[in-house]
Amino acid sequence: MDKVDFLYVRSKYRGKFSPELLVFNANLQEFAQKVNYICALQTNGKLSAQKAFENIKNLWQQLETSQQELGIEKEK
Numbered sequence: 001m002d003k004v005d006f007l008y009v010r011s012k013y014r015g016k017f018s019p020e021l022l023v024f025n026a027n028l029q030e031f032a033q034k035v036n037y038i039c040a041l042q043t044n045g046k047l048s049a050q051k052a053f054e055n056i057k058n059l060w061q062q063l064e065t066s067q068q069e070l071g072i073e074k075e076k
Helices: 003-007 019-043 048-068
Strands: none
Touching: 019 048
């Protein structure tokens, strides 16, 4: 296993398949991984709570943009 596979673990996609959903799943996994790193940095005092919040908020906005660009409807 190389370093990239170790640091950026990807799970297999399960569920209804379409290219858009597959791409969104990859984006969602990347979002979760980055949030995990931000939380670890904040917990260890390397990042302020406010900066961590801002970073996660920006990541969330990017994920929402990706959802809109891929044409994936939000479930209610």
